Amino acid sequence: MLTLHGWMPDERSYAVRLAASFLAVPLAEVTDRRAEIYGPVLSDGDDVYCVGLVDIFEYFSRLPNVEWSFPDGEERTILKWALEGLGQFSTARRHALSAPVPVRGETEAVRDFFRALEDRLAACHLSGQPWLSGQMPGFIEIVVFPVAGLARDLGISMDLYPATRRFVHQLRQRPGFIVMPGIPSCH
Amino acid sequence: MIPVALSRDIAEGEVVPVRHDGQEMVLWRDAVGKLQAWEDRCPHRGVQLSLGFIRENRLACLYHGWQYDHEGRCRVIPAHPALNPPSTIKTHAYTVVETAGMIWVTMAASDERVPRAPAEGAWHGVRSLAIRASEDETRRALVLDQHYWRISADRLIAFHMPEPNVAMVHLAVRDETSLRREADWLLRMRDTLEEIAC
Numbered sequence: 001m002l003t004l005h006g007w008m009p010d011e012r013s014y015a016v017r018l019a020a021s022f023l024a025v026p027l028a029e030v031t032d033r034r035a036e037i038y039g040p041v042l043s044d045g046d047d048v049y050c051v052g053l054v055d056i057f058e059y060f061s062r063l064p065n066v067e068w069s070f071p072d073g074e075e076r077t078i079l080k081w082a083l084e085g086l087g088q089f090s091t092a093r094r095h096a097l098s099a100p101v102p103v104r105g106e107t108e109a110v111r112d113f114f115r116a117l118e119d120r121l122a123a124c125h126l127s128g129q130p131w132l133s134g135q136m137p138g139f140i141e142i143v144v145f146p147v148a149g150l151a152r153d154l155g156i157s158m159d160l161y162p163a164t165r166r167f168v169h170q171l172r173q174r175p176g177f178i179v180m181p182g183i184p185s186c187h
Numbered sequence: 188m189i190p191v192a193l194s195r196d197i198a199e200g201e202v203v204p205v206r207h208d209g210q211e212m213v214l215w216r217d218a219v220g221k222l223q224a225w226e227d228r229c230p231h232r233g234v235q236l237s238l239g240f241i242r243e244n245r246l247a248c249l250y251h252g253w254q255y256d257h258e259g260r261c262r263v264i265p266a267h268p269a270l271n272p273p274s275t276i277k278t279h280a281y282t283v284v285e286t287a288g289m290i291w292v293t294m295a296a297s298d299e300r301v302p303r304a305p306a307e308g309a310w311h312g313v314r315s316l317a318i319r320a321s322e323d324e325t326r327r328a329l330v331l332d333q334h335y336w337r338i339s340a341d342r343l344i345a346f347h348m349p350e351p352n353v354a355m356v357h358l359a360v361r362d363e364t365s366l367r368r369e370a371d372w373l374l375r376m377r378d379t380l381e382e383i384a385c
Contacts, residue, residue: 115317118317119374122314122316122370123367123370126313126314126366126367126370127367152238157204157206157349158203158204159203159204159205159206159349159355160317160349160353160355161317162192162193162196162314162315163196163314165196165201165203166196166198169198169201184249186240186247186249187202187240
């Protein structure tokens, strides 16, 4: 049985849980506060340790009966961009949530990421491609979703990002979708 | 009337915040596709209804779960399931019209004359795009004097102001085959306008 060493409010740990749920990969969870800083770690109890999202997703893609392939070529570039955005978002969100007084959480880098994400999603939609990964969601969507779903934590209003809002709505409808603190199940 | 979104950007069961000129609204589309536009404030505790969710074809507030039907009347108070909520508990509704591929809202009180929504006919929404520019700069760039929309050849271009220095520009076209080309045009316009605004 695979074990995720993660932290419940951490976006990257959530991304691993979400991917595992969509892919029907059984996953035990161990609370490890270090994941908030260093990211999630996956172990199989013996000698396999994957540190960080890239390693974990690569490992998932090699598992039997997993349909998602690890992004290649142009998609790999998009995945790298999405991971960078998630990292910037995580840093800004940790800063905002741990501040002793309310602060403006949205940084310039986060705003640029949201704009770029909105442009990419709108372009996909207009070209008849429902997801950034193609006709089906994949690891890119898993990386992007926590950023879009937790935007409110940084005071980002989704009325400026209709394509991103549509993306959130569509991914939530997929079988296997799970939630985390900040992404409620009622919506 | 103020154009606030493209019709296709609000799916059935979706709850969406909209801001214009300091006012906050919630738009939501019920299970049969009917759209509502209300003040974004629960009459109970003032929480934004746009944080809410749809249950049994009613908009439910996220805070205490009070549910409002399509007329804006409170129908369910979960903490008091046996209570029939009084009719005075009601949201403030705005007039909303869907035409030309866009959603138009009037802020006027419901008994005032409602301006006619423009541009009837078959239009296809291209996209709504946030542009970092003031209202004056946006009006100059779009060649708009008084209204929030105009038709130029095969384009219906409209905007509203969610923030003082952010314009949300909505574009619809008559030719469905030109959506990608028109989206590129809109992106170029954003880049040019933001460069000028800087």
